[in-house]
Amino acid sequence: MNEGVKILSSKEEILTKIREDLFNYDAEGIKVDVEKALNMGLSALEIIDVLSDCMREIGDKFARLELFLTDLMMAGDTMKVALEILLPKIPKEKAVSKGKIVIGTIKGDIHDIGKNIVSAMLTASGFEVYDIGKDAPPSKFLEEAEKVKADVIGASALMTTTMPALKDLIDYINAKGLRSKYKIIVGGGPVTKEYAEEIGADAYAENAVEAVKVIENLIKK
Ligand code: B12
Known part of the structure; x- marks a missing residue:
């Protein structure tokens, strides 16, 4: 051989x-x-x-x-x-902060493996990541985003039953009159680009590598 x-x-x-x-x-x-x-x-x-x-x-x-x-x-x-x-x-890029992102798994959902991979990829790519963990209610996403002056909010849902909580998050931020302050990206197994659009998210990514690219573009906009 x-x-x-x-x-x-x-x-x-x-x-x-x-x-x-x-x-x-x-x-x-x-x-x-x-x-x-x-x-x-x-x-x-x-x-x-x-x-x-x-x-x-x-x-x-x-x-x-x-x-x-x-x-x-x-x-x-x-x-x-x-x-x-x-x-x-994961290879780290030497870069000044590319932006701040608050990320978490949505309320009712305790799956955090995929979200943790996305967090790690974003960190390695030069973003400041604030991971609020799993089973996170909308108020926790927004409080953290306001506290750290985030650019992007990322939310993960792994079940068809918790996908609607992604919409609840967006509705909550809208109701607080703060929607225009943040770009919102959603992801996780059952989530699709079409669903992201339907609930009024700014973006969707299928996996961690794509999430980095999409968020880089989102912040440039
Ligand atoms: C491991 C696992 C568990 C573990 C979770 C451990 C943990 N700490 O995460 C445990 C045992 C706790 C668990 C519990 C349950 N689970 Co479970 N679980 C899984 C399993 C097998 C793997 C999930 C995983 O880690 N995948 C690997 C990672 C790398 O992939 P990923 O999560 O999709 O993430 C990638 C992308 O989606 C994306 N992404 C993820 N998040 C985000 C966020 C953003 C912003 C972006 C841009 C991208 C992004 O990037 C990631 C990396 O590339 C899935 C099967 C599946 N197909 O997903 C079932 C699955 C999700 N579970 C399921 C179920 C039913 C349950 C339970 C309800 C079971 C029960 N009877 O109690 C409970 C739910 C508890 C709860 N309230 O959340 C179902 C959900 C079905 C549905 N309704 O949609 C699945 C699909 C299994 C199945 N086929 O039936 N589970």
Whole structure:
């Protein structure tokens, strides 16, 4: 086997191993294998991509009743262990602050893995990020935005049942007469560009990499 093919296959092997670790909820194994993959030259972002696909697969299995809630919990915990290693490894841009963004997961929703990836990508790209956590009511988004003089508010919803809370957030900011002060971007699994437009958000992004680009453009406007 020539050297190039060998490297490629060992990279594929380690990614396969990492997928297996996540599917087996093997937190110790994933720690070791993620470190190994980074040492082999794989980028944090490509590993995060693979893990994110696995999480979606796990969610689909849960929807088909092939997995239980405890599986989601263990998968989430294993993913978080991997992200603890990976998120600080996202290459950082040396830039003066590109802008301030307040981000959180919307009220009623405790899914925060995707939102945390978006936060980390924005931070690495030179934004000042104020993460208000999960299950955050509209008042918390606005209070933080007013406090830090934010440019952008970002809200995440992972369930069809919590998507309407994104509209509640926009309605709340509107009702306070402060809508024109902030650009609002929404995202998360079930959210679409069309839904974002329908509820009066300024922008939508499908993933963390896209979120950085979209927010950069949003701030320039
Ligand atoms: C892990 C998980 C959990 C974990 C969450 C752990 C945690 N700390 O986050 C736990 C076990 C707690 C959990 C609980 C529940 N879950 Co759950 N969960 C998942 C699962 C499998 C993975 C989510 C995830 O981490 N994905 C990986 C990340 C990387 O992807 P992401 O979140 O989509 O984020 C990316 C983009 O969406 C985007 N993005 C995300 N946020 C934002 C924000 C902005 C501003 C922007 C621009 C972009 C952006 O960028 C991110 C990075 O690229 C999903 C399956 C799925 N398809 O999403 C189900 C899923 C979301 N859960 C579901 C359900 C039903 C539940 C429960 C109700 C189960 C129950 N019976 O109790 C509870 C809800 C609790 C609550 N009130 O919130 C359903 C929701 C169905 C629906 N109605 O829409 C799903 C879709 C599973 C399914 N197919 O049935 N869950």
